[in-house]
Each structure stands twice: as structure tokens, then as C-alpha cells.
Amino acid sequence: MAQKAQIGTLEVVAIGSRLRELRKNRGLTQAELARQIGIQQSDLSRMEKGAYRVSLDNLFKILGVFDLDLADFFGDQQNKTELQKQPLTREDMKVLHSLRELSPEGRAEVQEFLEFKLCKERQECRSLDARHSGKNGS
Amino acid sequence: MPQSRRSPQRKERFMKERYDELLMLGERAIGADDFEGAAGFFADAESVARRMGEMDLADRAFCNRCSVLVELDRGADQIPKLKEILLRSSDTRNRFLAAYCTGVAYYISEDLERAASYARRATRLARELDDQRLEQRSFNLVGTLAARDSRFDEAEEAFSLCLEAHRDVDGYQRVMAAQVEDNLGYVMMCTDRLDEGIRRCEAARKALVQMNADHYLYEVLQDLCYGYVLADELDMAFDYGEQALELAIEHSDQQVAKNCLFLLSEIAVRRGDTFGARRYLHELTAYYPEAGISEEIIDVFLATDLTTVVNLRG
Numbered sequence: 001m002a003q004k005a006q007i008g009t010l011e012v013v014a015i016g017s018r019l020r021e022l023r024k025n026r027g028l029t030q031a032e033l034a035r036q037i038g039i040q041q042s043d044l045s046r047m048e049k050g051a052y053r054v055s056l057d058n059l060f061k062i063l064g065v066f067d068l069d070l071a072d073f074f075g076d077q078q079n080k081t082e083l084q085k086q087p088l089t090r091e092d093m094k095v096l097h098s099l100r101e102l103s104p105e106g107r108a109e110v111q112e113f114l115e116f117k118l119c120k121e122r123q124e125c126r127s128l129d130a131r132h133s134g135k136n137g138s
Numbered sequence: 139m140p141q142s143r144r145s146p147q148r149k150e151r152f153m154k155e156r157y158d159e160l161l162m163l164g165e166r167a168i169g170a171d172d173f174e175g176a177a178g179f180f181a182d183a184e185s186v187a188r189r190m191g192e193m194d195l196a197d198r199a200f201c202n203r204c205s206v207l208v209e210l211d212r213g214a215d216q217i218p219k220l221k222e223i224l225l226r227s228s229d230t231r232n233r234f235l236a237a238y239c240t241g242v243a244y245y246i247s248e249d250l251e252r253a254a255s256y257a258r259r260a261t262r263l264a265r266e267l268d269d270q271r272l273e274q275r276s277f278n279l280v281g282t283l284a285a286r287d288s289r290f291d292e293a294e295e296a297f298s299l300c301l302e303a304h305r306d307v308d309g310y311q312r313v314m315a316a317q318v319e320d321n322l323g324y325v326m327m328c329t330d331r332l333d334e335g336i337r338r339c340e341a342a343r344k345a346l347v348q349m350n351a352d353h354y355l356y357e358v359l360q361d362l363c364y365g366y367v368l369a370d371e372l373d374m375a376f377d378y379g380e381q382a383l384e385l386a387i388e389h390s391d392q393q394v395a396k397n398c399l400f401l402l403s404e405i406a407v408r409r410g411d412t413f414g415a416r417r418y419l420h421e422l423t424a425y426y427p428e429a430g431i432s433e434e435i436i437d438v439f440l441a442t443d444l445t446t447v448v449n450l451r452g
Contacts, residue, residue, distance in 0.1 A: 015447055040251075043287070052288045053328075055452025056396050060426045115412045 013050030020048040022066055036065045150190065157186045157195060164202060169313055171353045177206045194229045201235035204243070209353070213243035224259075234263040234272055241279050254283050274303030278318055285321065285451045290328045297322035313354060316345040320358040324451065327365050336365040356385035360394050360450065363401050367408075367445055376405050396425050397450045400439075407440055415440055 023033050030048075034041040039058060046052035054062070099107060164179035180203035187195035204220060207213045220243070223236040241256030257279040264273035281296030297318055304315035323338030339361045346355045359382035366375035379402045386394035399422040406415035419436040 046288070053447060053449035053452060055449055056400055056422075057393075058452060059448065060428075064428055112413075116410070118412075120410060 016048045016050035016052075019062070023048075026066070033065065037061045153186055153190050157183050157190070157192075157199070160186065161199065161202065164206075168206060169349055169351065171351050173206050173210050173353065177203050177210070180206065194227070194232060197223050197227055197229065197232040198235065201232060201239055204239040205235075208239060208242045208246055211246060213239065214247045217243050230263055230267050231269075231272070234260055234267065234269075234276075237263055238276055238279065245279065245283065250283060250286065253279070257283060271303045274299045277303075278314070278321070281318075281321060281325075282451070285325050285328075286449070288328075288449055288452070290325045293325045294322065294329060297325065312345060313349055313351045316342040316349075316351070316358070317354055319345070320354075320361055324361045324364070327361070327368060328449075332365060332368055336362065336369065339365060352385060353389060356382045356389065356391065356394055359385065360397055360401070363398065363405075364445070364450060367401055367404055370408070372405050372408055376402070379405060392425065396422060397448075399425075400448065401445070403439060404443070404445055412440065 023030070028036075030044050031041050034044040037044070037058060038061060043052055047054060099110060102110065160179045160183035164176045164183065167173070167176035167179055180199050184196050184199035184203065187193075187199055200219065201223065204213055204216045207216055217240055220236045220240045224233050224240065227233050227236070237256050237260040241253050241260055244250075244256060245253035257276060260276040261273055261280065264270075264276050277296040277300040281293045281300060284290070284293035284296060300318045301315065301322060304311060304318060307315055319338050320342035323335040323342065326332075326335030326338060328335075339358055343355065343358045343362060346352075346358060359378045363375045363379035363382055366372070366378065369375075379398050383395060383398035383402065386392075386398060399418045403415045403418035403422065406412070406418060416436060419439050422439075423435060
């Protein structure tokens with residue numbers, strides 16, 4: 001139990017730091033951003049320090065203000081962009097061509113399988129991250 | 139004997155008895171989850187008190203009605219009259235009730251600064267009365283505001299004090315006690331005391347089920363869903379989450395419905411059910427039309443565990 005809470009705290013702290021970074025990149029003061037989100041400046045300050053959990057509503061408001069998606073906010077986009085920067089390999093093209101040859105039902109099945117695999121891998125990543133954070137935190 | 143031929147003293151006694159009976163019926167109606175009915179009984183009690191020329195009794199009945207109206211999201215309209223009671227009444231108990239209800243009404247209207255100010259005022263008035271039970275009752279509001287503000291240690295202290303005041307209570311006070319116990323359970327879950335938190339919320343659920351208080355039950359079920367997600371007991375979490383979602387929708391509580399969709403999506407992710415998770419997340423993002431339904435938003439919810447980042451009371 002103790003480890004879980006610690007991991008949680010680390011996540012909140014990390015998200016707070018990203019929020020501060022994004023705000024500074026946009027040249028916004030805490031007061032300006034707090035006003036745009038519709039919360040108290042003191043709450044935003046605590047949010048940036050990782051001492052404040054956000055409501056779902058505030059989470060969506062923050063995204064609205066920054067006009068970006070959650071992936072940017074949680075820093076996941078960086079990996080995605082790195083991946084997207086890489087050109088398609090001959091192997092990738094082969095997979096795409098094979099996919100085109102499939103019936104719509106077949107494509108849907110492949111899509112389903114891909115999502116399943118992606119989800120599994122993301123879960124594994126999350127468990128690894130959690131273990132890593134737990135070790136660092138203890 | 140016709141009422142008109144009763145002696146003035148008997149008539150007065152009869153009216154006082156009727157007043158007490160209406161207050162009791164109002165409290166019983168709250169316990170039975172019948173808020174409209176309760177508001178009606180308290181309104182009748184107020185009018186009986188006015189006919190008796192008893193201003194303090196009328197104020198008390200009015201404040202009781204307000205405590206119900208705030209639950210029905212119609213408390214904000216009553217704030218001016220509550221403030222009037224706070225200013226003019228010489229009855230400290232009524233002033234306490236007025237301050238407390240004003241605080242709750244402001245809380246529901248999202249004006250947290252004013253809510254905190256009236257909560258503090260209610261605490262001061264309870265101290266003036268030297269009534270520990272009232273003082274502890276005001277702690278429910280103090281705790282609720284602290285929990286919303288992620289000040290969980292402070293919230294835990296306030297809810298614990300409040301719960302002490304509700305020991306051995308009966309009637310609709312038991313519903314309140316169960317609510318406080320659930321609040322305490324939730325903040326314990328947020329402060330690394332998961333087992334104790336779940337135990338508290340389970341106790342609150344049992345009490346509310348016993349009293350058929352559905353109106354309060356869904357938030358407890360949401361909290362239990364949250365606790366069991368943290369404990370990684372996904373079957374329990376799912377059952378509670380589904381029940382909470384259904385009741386929240388039935389009672390038009392969007393906040394709890396959104397929280398449940400978020401938690402259910404997390405459960406689905408952990409079970410490897412990406413399609414189920416996507417379905418819940420599509421429903422969740424539909425509550426935020428300004429954000430648009432973005433597959434990227436959904437992807438991040440699928441990839442990131444946000445259970446310890448989001449405050450369900452926020």
C-alpha cells in the first residue's frame with residue numbers, strides 16, 4: 001500500500017513540473033493561467049508543486065487553455081513524435097500492402113489485434129515505470 | 139371539539155405539537171430519500187410557526203428546509219434569506235444553522251472561498267453555544283472543503299471529529315453519519331490508508347443500503363470502486379463502479395458519473411479490455427464537448443494511470 005501512494009505522489013509531482021514547464025513555455029504567469037482555468041492562483045501553485053490533485057473538470061480545462069492534447073501534457077507525445085519522425089521501413093510497407101489486400105472484416109480484426117497488443121505493451125510499460133518509481137521513491 | 143373552540147393555550151399547544159411532528163416527518167422523509175417531501179414538511183412547519191408568531195421556530199424550520207434544498211441544488215436562491223437570519227436572529231442555534239447552510243449552498247455553487255468563510259463562522263457560532271455536537275457537525279463542511287482542495291490530512295481530522303459527534307445517532311442523522319464515514323474513508327484512501335479507507339466506505343454503504351438512502355449511496359459506491367481499483371481488486375471495483383454509474387445517471391449527478399466512467403475505463407485497461415476502456419472514455423469525453431472527442435486524449439488515458447492524480451472530490 002505504501003508503495004502505491006508513493007508512486008502516486010511521484011506522478012502528481014511529475015505532472016506538476018510538466019504543467020509549470022508548459023506554462024513558462026507559453027510565457028504565462030501563474031495568475032494568468034489560473035484565471036484562464038478558473039481556479040485560485042494558490043491552487044495552481046500547489047498543483048505545480050505536486051501538492052494538489054486535479055479534478056477531471058480541471059484537467060480538461062487545462063488542456064483547453066493550452067490547446068493541446070493530453071499526450072503533450074503528460075509528456076507521452078515526445079516518444080510518439082520521435083517514432084513518427086522515423087520513415088517507414090521496407091518491412092512497414094510490406095505490412096501495409098498486406099493490410100490493403102485484406103477484406104474490411106479482416107482489416108477490422110487486425111486493428112483489434114493491434115489495439116490489444118498496444119494495450120498490453122503499454123500496461124507492461126506502466127508496471128515497469130511504477131516499479132522504477134517505487135524503487136526511486138523508497 | 140372544533141379547533142376554533144379550543145382555548146388559546148390548548149390551540150398553542152396543539153400547534154406546537156403539530157410543528158414538532160412536521161419537523162420529525164421532515165427528518166424521516168430525508169432518511170427515506172424523499173427530499174421534496176422533506177422540504178414540504180419543513181415548509182409546513184415554518185408556516186405553522188409563523189401562525190403561532192414564533193419567529194425563532196419559523197427560522198429553524200426554514201433552515202431545515204434549506205439544508206434539504208441545498209441537496210436539491212436549489213440552495214443558492216435561499217442565501218439572501220439565510221444571511222438575513224444570520225444578521226437579525228438572536229437565537230445562536232438558528233444563526234449556526236443559517237451559517238452552515240449558507241456555507242453548503244456556496245460550496246454547491248462552487249464559491250469555495252465564501253463556503254470556507256461561512257464554515258468557519260458556523261464553527262465559531264457552535265463554540266459560542268458551547269455545543270460540541272454542532273461544532274463537530276460544522277467540521278463536515280470544513281472537511282469537505284479541505285478534501286476538495288487536496289488537503290487530505292486536514293480533511294481527515296475534520297471528518298474524524300465530525301464522526302465522533304454522530305456516534306449513537308438515529309433517524310436521518312444516521313444518513314449524515316454514513317456520509318461523513320464515507321468522506322473519511324475516501325480521504326484515508328488518498329493518504330495511504332487504503333484498508334482502513336475501504337472498511338469505512340463499506341460500513342457507510344451498509345448503513346445507507348439499510349436506510350434505502352439511494353441519493354447518497356452512489357458517491358459511496360464510487361469511492362469503493364476507487365478503493366478497490368487502488369487495491370487492484372478489479373471485480374469488486376467493477377461491480378461498485380457500474381452500480382455507482384447507474385445511480386449517478388439516475389440522480390443526474392454528472393460529477394460522479396464522470397468519475398465512474400474514468401474509473402471504469404481504468405479497470406477495463408487493467409483487464410486488457412481496450413474496447414471496453416475506449417467505450418467508457420468516449421462516454422467520458424462526451425461530457426467535455428469543448429475538448430472534442432480526441433482519440434489522442436483517449437490514448438493517453440489508456441496509457442497513463444491517473445488514479446492517484448485525479449481528485450474525485452475536486
